[in-house]
Amino acid sequence: MSPRPFRLRKISNPPVISGFKPYGNKKIGGKTESVFLHLEEYEALRLCDYEMLNHHQASILMAVSRPTLTRIYSKARQKIAEALVQGKQIIIEGGKIYFDSEWYSCKNCGCFFNNPDKQEEIKECPLCRNSNILNYEPDNEETEENTTRYSDICICPSCGYETPHRCGCPCKDEICPECGTNMVRKGRPHKRNF
Amino acid sequence: MKVAITSNGNSLESKLDQRFGRCGYFTIYDTETKGIEFLPNPNKDAQEGAGPASVQLVASRNVQKIISGEFGIKIKSLLDSLKIQMIVLKQPEKSIREIIDMLHN
Incomplete structure (x- = not known):
């Protein structure tokens, strides 16, 4: 069975430089080797250590799970430590990533536009210079999907009592307040039919 | 600053x-020289x-x-x-002339 496909990491802005070079090498004639820091590792480092976000917040911005972000982050630190200790140069490139930016809409001329440079805040429409702009959220479908995913219902197999499923709590650990039996997920096939 | 507008x-x-x-x-329009x-x-x-390929042409x-x-x-992430x-x-x-006028007011 092939492994699950890799989730692409979201990068807000590419780095301003493409690498670092060491200087003052004591080894005479030693050829400098390079460490390839992936763009996703650069982004994780930027979010965690420059923007001072925690791993959970950073993982949402990069559209990956929290454990994945921690893995990327630890790899970034390991590579930078390797470069510092062994005097290697750092080249920032590669990685399975995509770029994304925020979108806005203008109420005056009805156009949509994005902000390619995250450092600068957009205050007016680039087309008609009107300041009546709105932050446009194209991810509405995704949030809808999330809410339906969590709108499952736990049901009691013996008396039929229903309660909304709490995310992170297995239904079998929920106890029915009416008759004290362990509950099951509604609408899913279970060993015990009811 | 240069602006590209797609026209037919x-x-x-x-x-x-x-x-x-x-x-x-x-249409490559220069807002400073108005060229x-x-x-x-x-x-x-x-x-x-x-x-x-069009991105490459325009970016050049x-x-x-x-x-x-x-x-x-394919273009969105490339332009980002x-x-x-x-x-x-x-x-x-909208005609190209109207869009250029919009850029100026």
Whole structure:
């Protein structure tokens, strides 16, 4: 069975430089080797250590799970430590990533536009210079999907009592307040039919 | 600053093309010198890869903004990495002259 496909990491802005070079090498004639820091590792480092976000917040911005972000982050630190200790140069490139930016809409001329440079805040429409702009959220479908995913219902197999499923709590650990039996997920096939 | 506008003809009266990769002409407009240049799109009838090829053509002119009706899925991340601003204008009846006037007021 092939492994699950890799989730692409979201990068807000590419780095301003493409690498670092060491200087003052004591080894005479030693050829400098390079460490390839992936763009996703650069982004994780930027979010965690420059923007001072925690791993959970950073993982949402990069559209990956929290454990994945921690893995990327630890790899970034390991590579930078390797470069510092062994005097290697750092080249920032590669990685399975995509770029994304925020979108806005203008109420005056009805156009949509994005902000390619995250450092600068957009205050007016680039087309008609009107300041009546709105932050446009194209991810509405995704949030809808999330809410339906969590709108499952736990049901009691013996008396039929229903309660909304709490995310992170297995239904079998929920106890029915009416008759004290362990509950099951509604609408899913279970060993015990009811 | 240079702005690229996709158009379906090579005059100021031609309309805004609703496609980016396979538009008829690119209008390269310089907001400082007010110079206008029409570039015929060589990827107009391309089977595939018209979007990235058009991005390359436009980016070689040091354009900072692109005005078009729609941008394909391959182009968005490419333009984000090149820091070129995309402006989506869903008004096919607008002529190039009107859009240039909008940029100036």
